[in-house]
Amino acid sequence: EAQVTQNPRYLITVTGKKLTVTCSQNMNHEYMSWYRQDPGLGLRQIYYSMNVEVTDKGDVPEGYKVSRKEKRNFPLILESPSPNQTSLYFCASSLGTQKGPNHYGYTFGSGTRLTVV
Amino acid sequence: AQSVTQLGSHVSVSEGALVLLRCNYSSSVPPYLFWYVQYPNQGLQLLLKYTTGATLVKGINGFEAEFKKSETSFHLTKPSAHMSDAAEYFCAVSEGFNKFYFGSGTKLNVKP
Secondary structure (H helix, E strand, O other): OOOEEEEOOEEEEOOOOOEEEEEEEOOOOOEEEEEEEEOOOEEEEEEEEEEOOEEEEOOOOOOOEEOOOOOOEOOEEEOOOOHHHOEEEEEEEEOOOOOOHHHHOOEEOOOEEEEEO | OOOEEEEOOEEEEEOOOOEEEEEEEOOOOOOOEEEEEEOOOOOEEEEEEEOOOOOEEEOHHHOEEEEEHHHOEEEEEEOOOOHHHOEEEEEEEEEOOOEEEEOOOEEEEEEO
């Protein structure tokens, strides 16, 4: 089954303790992206990757890092989490860079609900 | 940057009634337009999208949306609501190569 898999689904952590949220897709998609979803704000893009070793900032990158060492994986790293990073996080992937991911739309993972206390 | 406005954060309809969820965007250039649905505790699923061509787009689960350039709108409709349609719906608009802007979402409640 074609899918984007995120882990963990739920995570409670303390301020300052480094954490990684994993994301993997099995569709050989070139484009991957991370979003956070907050009530009343919709989804906002954190980082995206056009291909292996190619990443760039989205609209709200502060406090986050990403890496793309393999095509299928795109982990989100919070080096020193803070309470304002409490949110619902989604990883997404898209088929193409040829016509642009906007042309194809996105496949989303099921989300990771992060609470930082 | 784009702005995407979904009118009404909560919409409630009776089962069998028409569903109308509104979406307006700010771009002056025809963008790509999308509707996504999010069921509780799940990720977003693509309902339908408009890229080019016919302005009335049909999606899954009986939903459709019409792109109206003059009104910069892309409203989502379904003739007859079903209980299983209860979810949150997001309108999204693209800009450029990969910029993607989401509306703030509309929660649809379907009453028996």
